[in-house]
Amino acid sequence: MDGTTILRVRWWRSIFKQLDNHWQPYTAIGDPSQVSETCDFVVGHQTCGVGGTDWFAYDGNFANDVLAYRDVPNLSASTLVAGIYCRANSDNVCANGFSLPRAEVQILSAFLTIADGGAPVVDGVDGYGWTGSGWRQGSLPLVVASRDATGIAATKVYADGSLIAIVQRTCRYDRPRPCSDEGGAAVGIPTVGLADGSHQIDVGVVDSASNETRVRRNAPLLVDNGAPAAPVGIGSPQATSNTNNFSVAWLLPADSGAPITAARYQVCQSGSCGEVRAAPSTTRIDGLALPATGAATVRVWLEDQLGHADPESAATLALTYAAPPPSPPAPPAPRDEPQQAPGEQSLTPGLPGCLVSCGRPPAQRPPATQIKKVSPALKLTTLRRVGRRVTVAGTVGARASGRVTVRYRVRIRGRARTLTKRVAIARRAFRTTLMLSPAIAAARSATVSVAYSGDPDTVPQTRTATVRTRA
The missing domain is CATH 2.60.40.10 (Immunoglobulins)
Structure with missing residues (x-):
């Protein structure tokens, strides 16, 4: 296949001819014109062969299988050929058999290790989650089309570098091309797990060799799912x-x-x-x-x-x-008041011995200084499911420590089922593998969350992503 390289060939083959030495059954790895294996008659013989007529590798007769088996490592080839041709001779004729062939090549079983060094191609991203503007909420539609020489294994959505959604496809790694192209993965952008504000959105497509191509939304996505705080x-x-x-x-x-x-x-x-x-x-x-x-x-x-x-x-x-105060009584007859000496302060009427400054509220003390905590910078970088095994990994900031809680949630017949695991943070990162039960693994959709509970220096934070599988 274009864009791939054969690194190793392990096969069980049989190369054989009889009676007519002009026939050349052969195999070629890499350059089709360069014969890798063939055979020619030894003087006095009218047959020759390479390999054997064993069946497949695990038929229980390995002692015989070794005759047909060959392991060719350390390759960098793009082609593998098995064929028969008639070599030039005086008559330019190669005799054919009547009831048995004069020459044959059989590939009984083969295992190829293929490297795919090329990145997948994103053919298009569509949907309101990709093209819409203004403030948005809820789950936003997003459809991604992509292709690759070995097919597309998964389509992912990232927010600010953290994985928030993935659609994982079913691939067959016993085939030369394990996955097919993705005509349109409806992955969506689940904004409910994002903080209100501006977010950088990337879409990633992953081929069967784990090569990934990412494309970025032209403008940041403005998300608002929550109500404003109190005045x-x-x-x-x-x-x-x-x-x-x-x-x-x-x-x-x-x-x-x-x-x-x-x-x-x-x-x-x-x-x-x-x-x-x-x-x-x-x-x-x-x-x-x-x-x-x-x-x-x-x-x-x-x-x-x-x-x-x-x-x-x-x-x-x-x-x-408060109810209006009652009308004041009639004032008493006026009488002479003592004159105030120069520089003497007045007392407040009705409050004997109190200066005019009485009744003012005491100055309030400023609130105690609070320690400002920082974000733990929690990111979910890897979310991959293969069969019943789910790999979850991510990073945190330098001031975050302790553990994160990983939860894998599904709904089965209307009931929630959750698999939970506590994972230690080491060197600003965490990584774990969950083994799903058959019942949980059968669910086509799941929500994966990674929660950090905070510490004296950092605030709590949670990242979530959705996982869907389809054929």
Whole structure:
């Protein structure tokens, strides 16, 4: 096959002729014009042969099989030929047999080791996951067509260098071309396992010799599957007031997903909450009136451009509408007040012995400094299934240590089945092999997750990928 090289030939062959020495049965490895094996009559004989008429390698008669067996290693050949031709002679005729052939070549069994040094070719990538723009969520369609001299074994999707999805094909390695070309692998981009924000997407195609070709999406994929976090620093200039007119303000949280476009709020009092309302802006409410006098709670949450909102993540603020104070009694008749001496400070009316600075709240202490943790930079780099064996490997950052938890999940007749393994991190990497039970291996689709639980220096992180197998 074009693009492949024969490295080794192990075969059981028989080369034989009789009565007519003009016949030349032969084999050739590499150059078809260069005979590798043949035979010629010895003086006084009318037959010759190479090899034997054994059957295949494992027929139980190895003592006889060795006559036919030949192992030719260290090759770099592109062709293997077995044939018969008539050599030039005075009559230019080679006699034919009546009931038995005068010459024959038999290849009884053969095993070839083939190297495929060429990378597979990506013919095309299509689907909204590849061409769409703007903020996206959920599973995005993606179809990949590819080809190779030895066929395509798998189609993969990477996000920021980490494997997130794979479609693995069924290949037959007892054939010269183990796999067929991929006319269109529907692999998709599962964004649910990705953090909100921008991600670099690559598609990889792998041939039967594990050569891989990757192509990159023209623009980063903008992913948003989660609702914005709660508003930050919610407060009011006067949380307790004798007038039923309040203002509430807050700051927007840091959010790497779709832009925050709206704020929702709800007032709860006496054990019940009112209807959900839209705030006039994304950062404040003015002219807010409570349903009745007394304490109440205002709940505020945010909504992004894709409509994601989580009322459970609302920020809350306590407000109190106090009844207006009673009218003050009539002032007493005026009387002479003592004159204030120069430089003497005034006392606050109604608070004997208190200066005008009384009643100011004490300065608040700044919050204690918190240790900032970093990302463990968890990446899933290898996910390969061969039969019931699944290989999972990846890398972590320099500050991550300990173990990761690998889970292989499938659904069988509506019930979830999970295979879990704890894997130690060594030299900023991890690698393990899972042995699937026959029941789990029979599932056509699985989800593989690698979870890192964090440590004093790093935050937790999880990577997931989907695996599908098809013929």
